Amino acid sequence: MSKFLLFLGCTIPTKQYSYEISVRNVLPKLGVELVDFAEAGCCGFPLKGLNRRAWVYMSARILSIASKKGLPILALCNGCDTSLRKIKDILKHDEALRKEIADLLSNEGIKLDVSAEVYHTLEILHDFVGVEKIKSMVRRSLKGIRIASYPGCHMIRPSDIPHPEDPAEPRKYDAVLNALGAEVGYYPDRGGCCGATMLPYSARHALLIAASKIKTFKEYGFDAVSTSCPYCMEMIDGKQDAARTEVGDESISIPVFYLTQLVGLAIGLEPKELGLNLNISPVEEVLEKLGVSLYE
Amino acid sequence: MVVLTGGSEVVALEVRLLDSRVLREVKELVRPHSPQHCYQCAKCTSACTATKVIPDYKPHLIVALTRLGLIKNLLDSGIIWACTECWKCSEYCPQDVAPVEVVIALKNLSIAMGYKPPEDLKMMAKNVVELGYISPPIEVLSKEFEMYGRNALALPELVKPYTHEGTINNLKKLLGGVYE
Numbered sequence: 467m468s469k470f471l472l473f474l475g476c477t478i479p480t481k482q483y484s485y486e487i488s489v490r491n492v493l494p495k496l497g498v499e500l501v502d503f504a505e506a507g508c509c510g511f512p513l514k515g516l517n518r519r520a521w522v523y524m525s526a527r528i529l530s531i532a533s534k535k536g537l538p539i540l541a542l543c544n545g546c547d548t549s550l551r552k553i554k555d556i557l558k559h560d561e562a563l564r565k566e567i568a569d570l571l572s573n574e575g576i577k578l579d580v581s582a583e584v585y586h587t588l589e590i591l592h593d594f595v596g597v598e599k600i601k602s603m604v605r606r607s608l609k610g611i612r613i614a615s616y617p618g619c620h621m622i623r624p625s626d627i628p629h630p631e632d633p634a635e636p637r638k639y640d641a642v643l644n645a646l647g648a649e650v651g652y653y654p655d656r657g658g659c660c661g662a663t664m665l666p667y668s669a670r671h672a673l674l675i676a677a678s679k680i681k682t683f684k685e686y687g688f689d690a691v692s693t694s695c696p697y698c699m700e701m702i703d704g705k706q707d708a709a710r711t712e713v714g715d716e717s718i719s720i721p722v723f724y725l726t727q728l729v730g731l732a733i734g735l736e737p738k739e740l741g742l743n744l745n746i747s748p749v750e751e752v753l754e755k756l757g758v759s760l761y762e
Numbered sequence: 763m764v765v766l767t768g769g770s771e772v773v774a775l776e777v778r779l780l781d782s783r784v785l786r787e788v789k790e791l792v793r794p795h796s797p798q799h800c801y802q803c804a805k806c807t808s809a810c811t812a813t814k815v816i817p818d819y820k821p822h823l824i825v826a827l828t829r830l831g832l833i834k835n836l837l838d839s840g841i842i843w844a845c846t847e848c849w850k851c852s853e854y855c856p857q858d859v860a861p862v863e864v865v866i867a868l869k870n871l872s873i874a875m876g877y878k879p880p881e882d883l884k885m886m887a888k889n890v891v892e893l894g895y896i897s898p899p900i901e902v903l904s905k906e907f908e909m910y911g912r913n914a915l916a917l918p919e920l921v922k923p924y925t926h927e928g929t930i931n932n933l934k935k936l937l938g939g940v941y942e
Contacts, residue, residue, distance in 0.1 A: 476896040479920050483902060483910070486917060507894035507923030513937065515843070515869035516879055516887055518791060520936035524890075527929070559794060574928030623849035659811040659848035666882035667843040671815040675846075678814075741915070743904045750905075760905060 468594065470540035470585065471503040471532055475696070476512070478542055482696040484741025485542060488726035489587065491739045496595045496603070496729075500540070505531060511549035512663070519566070525553035526567045527574075532582035539584045544695035547586040547630065548620035554580045555627045586630035587694050587726060588617070592638040597645040605734035606756055607647030613728070614688040615639040615650060616679070616702065618695030619659045642725065643692065646732040653686040655679075662697035670712065676701040677709040680718045690721040690752050692728055699724060703747045722747040731756065784831040784871070791867035795852075795860035800825045806851035806861045812844045819844045821851045821861035828864055837872045843880050845869075873940060888941040891933045894923040 510524030541547035568578040625633035640650040661675025703722035710718040730740040806821040851861040886896040
């Protein structure tokens with residue numbers, strides 16, 4: 467099986483375009499066929515505090531449409547990925563809620579069926595394509611570049627449901643980076659939160675969380691950071707300048723890449739094919755080391 | 763009765779505010795987790811993302827106040843919206859209390875009671891009903907100082923994901939009250 471429904475979620479198709487561009491250009495080169503999934507929309511995860519039922523309904527709707535199509539889902543966003551997995555678990559254990567959601571879905575002619583398989587970008591790269599195949603395709607090794615893998619908190623939590631990474635031993639991300647030739651390394655609180663979900667409550671405090679993450683990457687001597695969650699990217703890359711200003715610490719500056727952007731660079735794609743001109747952080751620092759120019 | 767909250771601040775709470783319905787409703791929403799099993803070890807608070815930047819936010823105290831039904835001050839303050847829903851507290855809890863689920867339940871209850879959520883969340887709910895996404899697609903600034911939207915980046919046009927009236931009615935029923 468190498469055909470997946472491309473589930474973009476909310477953040478990626480409305481502002482985190484570089485993730486979508488890099489996925490659309492990289493995955494097919496690795497033998498993965500992507501099928502657009504325009505009728506999906508929001509998974510409801512950001513709205514569970516407003517109405518938990520709305521969240522369950524929205525994710526159940528997406529799973530049901532995918533089940534009917536008979537294709538597995540590729541969720542790019544950690545939030546979407548966890549949301550769909552968590553809903554499967556919630557509905558399995560709650561018959562009353564299952565009935566309620568089935569009734570809501572019947573209003574729009576959809577039969578409740580959450581059996582569709584769900585995979586995250588990291589699983590596609592590590593489990594389906596495989597590190598050996600990725601390694602064999604590397605044309606531009608990331609050798610000598612020390613990259614902090616920052617998978618994002620919902621890649622491993624809540625740990626009572628299956629996740630792309632093993633919550634106890636999350637090693638797939640680093641294995642993919644190693645396959646590209648990059649160095650990886652330890653830093654504390656790798657599964658820590660980026661703070662994005664605190665933005666609606668207090669942008670200032672959310673920035674303090676992001677600033678502390680970036681400071682840790684610097685303190686542990688990394689040249690760059692990689693994430694596969696659009697919310698982490700939004701905070702660590704997109705709001706890096708704001709975080710630096712908020713805490714008044716000039717050392718807060720580090721290149722941040724989506725995992726798919728790094729895979730694309732390593733297999734020889736050009737920066738614009740990976741949306742690298744849309745990253746806010748100083749990705750040029752790494753591109754220079756690779757002898758690649760962003761502006762050609 | 764005296765309860766400690768927010769570091770050294772001491773707040774006197776009146777016993778007549780006790781409301782056992784709160785715990786019942788929260789228990790219903792957080793099933794199969796069990797807030798009644800909390801023994802106040804505060805491991806959740808030691809792990810909490812929000813506590814590190816907002817020290818007054820303490821998940822174990824939120825669970826304690828909820829168990830007593832003393833949630834009025836909590837909801838009035840709006841501090842429950844500081845939770846980043848990172849699920850760390852649940853991982854650290856030795857009693858399967860799932861403080862994050864308790865906080866999500868309190869958020870839901872507060873909305874049902876007529877409290878207002880943060881403005882940005884209200885907008886997200888409205889956008890989801892009207893557009894299908896938490897925000898409309900925006901133009902972003904590139905490193906060459908050019909503005910790019912989906913079209914200029916040769917990405918497929920973003921269509922509204924819902925075509926069936928039933929979907930919009932369902933979403934309005936579930937989320938309409940939040941922003942109308």
